[in-house]
Amino acid sequence: xxxxxxxxxxxxxxxxxxxxxxxxxxxTLTDYAMAWFRQAPGKDREFVAxxxxxxxxxxxxxxxxxxFTISSDSAQNTVALQMNSLxxxxxxxxxxxxxxxxxxxxxxxxxxxxxxxxxxxxxxSS
Numbered sequence: 001x002x003x004x005x006x007x008x009x010x011x012x013x014x015x016x017x018x019x020x021x022x023x024x025x026x027x028t029l030t031d032y033a034m035a036w037f038r039q040a041p042g043k044d045r046e047f048v049a050x051x052x053x054x055x056x057x058x059x060x061x062x063x064x065x066x067x068f069t070i071s072s073d074s075a076q077n078t079v080a081l082q083m084n085s086l087x088x089x090x091x092x093x094x095x096x097x098x099x100x101x102x103x104x105x106x107x108x109x110x111x112x113x114x115x116x117x118x119x120x121x122x123x124x125s126s
Contacts, residue, residue: 001026002024002025002026002027002098002100002115003024003025003026003115004022004023004024004025004096004097004098004115004116004117005022005023005025005117005118006020006021006022006094006095006096006117006118006119006120007020007021007023007120008020008021008080008120009093009094009120009121009122009123010121010122010123011123011125012086012122012123012124013124013125013126014086014087014088014124014125014126015085015086016086016124017082017083017084017085017086018083018086018122019080019081019082019083020036020080020081020083020094020120020122021078021079021080021081022034022036022078022079022080022081022096022117023076023077023078024077024078024079024098025077027100028074028077029053029072029074029077029078029079030053030074031053031054031100031101031102031103031104032052032053032098032099032100032101032104033050033051033052033053033054033098033099033101033104033105033106033107034050034051034052034072034079034096034097034098034099034106035047035048035049035050035051035096035097035098035106035107035108035113036048036049036050036070036079036081036094036095036096036097037094037095037096037097037110038090038092038093038094038095038122039092039093039095039119040091040092040093043092045095045110046061047061047108047109047110048060048061048064048068048081048094049061049064049068049069049070049081050070050106050107050108051070051071051072051079051106052104052105052106053072053104054103054104054105056072057105057106058070058106059106059108061108063089064083064090067083067084067085067086068081068082068083068084069081069082069084070082079096079098081094083122086122086124087124088124088125088126089124090122090124091122091123091124091125092122093119093120093121093122094119094120094121094122095116095117095118095119096116096117097110097113097115097116097117098113098115099112099113099114099115
């Protein structure tokens with residue numbers, strides 16, 4: 001059974017940086033597509049960034065390009081999201097999600113993912 005556990009959320013001020021991580025257990029991180037989503041109160045869950053083992057392609061939502069970086073560490077079975085220049089609009093619960101399969105691509109729709117973590121709260125406020 002695949003399990004995902006996020007960590008690293010917290011309360012920061014605008015302009016600060018934060019790194020959230022997602023540890024995958026139950027399956028080796030190979031032939032995968034993993035994504036970070038976020039959900040703010042009263043809003044739909046939205047795609048933030050994704051990474052796939054196929055060609056190690058990364059994908060970012062427009063508002064986080066240049067500020068967020070997604071990376072994977074197969075040895076640690078972990079995917080991280082480095083968030084710089086945080087803005088109050090980045091406040092949300094951040095979730096990681098993963099699919100496995102040879103040649104699988106990163107998807108941006110939440111419904112495309114079968115395996116989810118429990119989420120970690122990121123709050124950006126002065």
